[in-house]
Amino acid sequence: MSNHILPIKTYVAVFIALMVLLAATVAINRVSLGELNIVAALSIAVVKTFLVVLFFMHVRYSHRLIWIFVGVGFYWLTILLALSMTDFLSRTWPPLGR
């Protein structure tokens, strides 16, 4: 974990990118894409998260251990969502067997 110091212009650039992405989210929402709307909105949110985590939170310049714990948090959330959805998604499937 180095005490890496980023130049101010990096912070500003990230901030501008975040604002552009915010505008993009709102803009895309105006267009009706059906199921793709949510995909697009969440993809943008993920990109924003990456920007904040990597630069504002300095993870890009942190020890690998920090990377692991960042990953672990999101991975466990995925477990919770994915495995509980196995139930909700498949409840109306045709019955097993025969």
Next chain:
Amino acid sequence: MDESPAMLRHQFEDASQQRESAVLGMWVFLATEIMFFGGLFAAYTAYRYQYGAGFAAASHHLNMLLGAANTAVLLTSSLTMALAVHAAQVGKKPAHIAGLLVLTMLLGCAFLGIKAVEYHDKFVHHLVPGASFVWEGTLTRQAEMFYYLYFAMTGLHAIHMLAGVGVVLVVAILAARGRYTPQYHNPLEITGLYWHFVDIIWVFLFPLLYLIA
């Protein structure tokens, strides 16, 4: 070592061990926080899958502009927070660091203010789940579930914001007293991590709640 020994707690060997522990501790805590919100995200996912139409209808009653404005406010506050940490890293004057923190705090308060306006609006329009919930249209139950999740998720987020504003206030006072130097600014750094995290939660709440096409 050049750190002030008063800042080094007895269980640590040196300042870098102390700093790394503090940062790791905060990240572990944030992993906990992800799962804390995770329960609500799971509920949201399950119900949105089942009640898509009702969620969309209910979402239209949220003020998308206010939501977007709040996102912008929070992202800006993240910038000022990052700059405050940066200022401490490069050894700016205490007033400079404290100023950025106060700015962060004010932006946080602005967020909460806008949120309060929205909440008030929902109260006025009887969109608070419970006995007083009134829904003009079909799919009442689904809309109520949406608003329940809306209040639960944004409410939990707002509680985190309130806590964040409080902590930033304390850190700002300490910063103004010149406690943070390029060698030692652990409390400031981990407060920053927390602040950014709360920001990220909102980055997801905004599209999930406000932008249901």
Next chain:
Amino acid sequence: MKHWMGFPMFPEQASSVAGRVDALYFFLVAVSGVFAILIFGVITVFIVKYRRRPGKMAVASGHGHMWLELVWSVVPLALTMVMFFWGAKLFFTIYTAPPGAMDVFVVGKQWMWKFQHPEGQREINELHIPVGRPIKLTMISEDVIHDLFVPAFRVKNDVLPGRYTTMWFQATRKGDYRLFCAQYCGTEHSLMTGWVHVMDPPDYQNWLGGGAEAGPMHVIGGKLFDQLGCATCHKNDNTGRGPTLVGLFGSKVTLKSGQVMQADEDYIRDCITKPNARLLPNYEPIMPTFKGIISEEGLLQLIAYIKSLTPPQAAKTGSETK
């Protein structure tokens, strides 16, 4: 109960799956037993043989052996996979009712079981069924979660509020068997028990003939249908403000949202209790909700009536006994 030296050891086998469940049970007991005895035996030998004695030092067992670790990882894994597939296959059988099963409808409430036969007979905490015939239970709760459990049949399933669950069994022996509520449901949970009476088919027919002044379930449901005024909109010739219900049951329905749903018991129940969640194209959302107006039994009777509007050969799931 099979006994051993006066102790009850084993429940009666009285359904078509009981023997298969018990076979799996014995397999599991055997595997567990072999492993347990192996481990206990080896430990006993070691702690006796290598007990601490003066002047005798331990000989370090080294850093482990890869092949040994592999063997005792892979062998249990293989055995558990046998358990998984065997258990899953049996679960398919227990889970999926055979076509042509006889329907019985179950409503659970704190703290009693209410059963209703398609012929109209109702009973509380007792269930009369014929031997040798698959019985499909369609179950719902009026309040909290219950669970219908018949140990002699080796089946159980939770009974949920707001949604039908099903289970089935085929009794193979005449007799009286206990039924329990297996999901904790409040103060008198342990009193929510009863009996399943398995009878010879002729006896069952006699028993059926004994009661039910009101007639079969679908007839009661038809009366309810008229009383509630459903027929003013849902006309059989499809000229009403609502869609006709003739031929609905078992068909595929395309909703306004584009979603395609199978018109099963749950679908019909949802249409009655939350009509606006199931809007159809070409129809106005004018149907009021009947939630709280019709009891769970009434809903089951209405469903029986709506089912009876579909010719038996067209229905894919469930079946009438007449």
Next chain:
Amino acid sequence: MTTSEPTMPPVHYLNCDYSIRSWLLTQDHKRIALLFLVSITVFFLLGSTYAGMIRTELLTPNGNVVSHQNYNKLFTMHGLIMIFFFLIPSIPTVLGNFLIPMMIGARDLAFPRLNLASWYVYTLGGIFTITAAVAGGVDTGWTFYTPYSSIYSHTNVTTMAVGVFITGFSSIFTGLNFIVTIHKMRAPGLTWFRLPLFVWAIYATSIIMVLGTPVIAITLAMVGLERVFHIGIFDPALGGDPLLFQHLFWFYSHPAVYIMILPSMGVVSELIACFSRNRIFGYKIVAFSSVAIAVVGFLVWGHHMFVSGQSAYAGLIFSFLSFLVAIPSAIKVFNWTATLYKGSISYDAPMLYALGFIGLFTIGGVTGLFLATLGMDVHVHDTYFVVAHFHYIMVGGAIMGYMGGLHFWWPKITGRLYPEQWARLAALVIFLGFNLTFFPQFILGYLGMPRRYHTYPAEFQVLNVMSSAGASILGVGYMLPLFYLLWSLRRGPIAGPNPWGAKGLEWLTPSPPPTENFEQTPVVTEEAYAYRPEENASG
């Protein structure tokens, strides 16, 4: 062992300050461990009292001791207190707190104030629980299933939920502290593969605490909100889905079983190694299996819901994953057994507990396979088979490990030895009493006796009487250590730094240790459990 008579160190963490303030505001991990020891013992006695009343009631099938509702409250309070206020904190907060810094050669945990806060938070949660109990108890079952808990129960569900919610944060604080401490505070030379296996086990446990606990916290918060404001996130009458509650509940509560058992596995590794004078066979595999259990343990919760109305397809997935989690547990048992091979085994009380653990855990583990098998679970689900299974894991496993560890490190904690013969007797009584209590329940379960039944059909009485008889023996077994351990505080022989001749950094300091644990930070040059250094040197 030393030949000269051991003496007490003149100044140690216990006698450095006697004021109450010095205890209540202490940041010393060792003193906080003792605070926890006292607290969890109080809750253990409370939970045991409930258990005793349950078994008394079940002596007869007619329910003639307490009312239906009081019986329901008994098993609910028994479960809640034993799980949230005894089993989950037991080994981590007492032995973990005391030992982790010493085992890794640190002066304290990374965050001593957070550690103290953890005890206060636990105590606050405990106060809510006691309040709920005194105000009339809770009758929902420890599982809080909705809609019973959220709408139908008229008992103190909200107070209790608040208690569990708060206590959850104690768990999170403790877990977080251990994770950071183990990552960042290890002594020079102490690499991951030189750590005692207890440290690995506590690390894996901490991961579960940190990632699982928040989910139950938010879930119980939602139940509380539903009760107070009548909004229906889980209420089917208002569009909610009660199965969502079960998913969220078991997402934590299944891994919580591993919070209880993993630390015991860690203790058992230490005990087996010390009392057979051998390095743990397959050290790395045992270490990794702890982490594997922690990770895979999060993927299996749906096996609590095979007959709940959950989709059968989800059931298939969860059944498959449940079998996978059995493998690392089995591997541990095999490796412990192999460790005994060619050892120099002594039968001191901690070792008896460790051997008891292996036996009972094996039975608990293999019966878990029955429950993971879909077609089998349908019959035994929610019967006494399940009750027996999880008591074999939690009492036969977790508590045996806790007792073994408490005896093993008692000389380190107090500086005095417990009376060995009494301790062996107690271990034996507990083992026998336990089996008599819970083995008949497997048979009861297969016969079809549902759990949580106040009254039951008469044909189940014989087995229930056996079980209650066993419980009385078990009760005596648990009382014995309470007396002789207290006795040993004043009268026990002076232990000296290392009465067992054990390896590990904690045995290098005096007993009881000084506040700073070590005079100088130790430097580690060898692997854990180097009971035969010359063997290791040669290969």
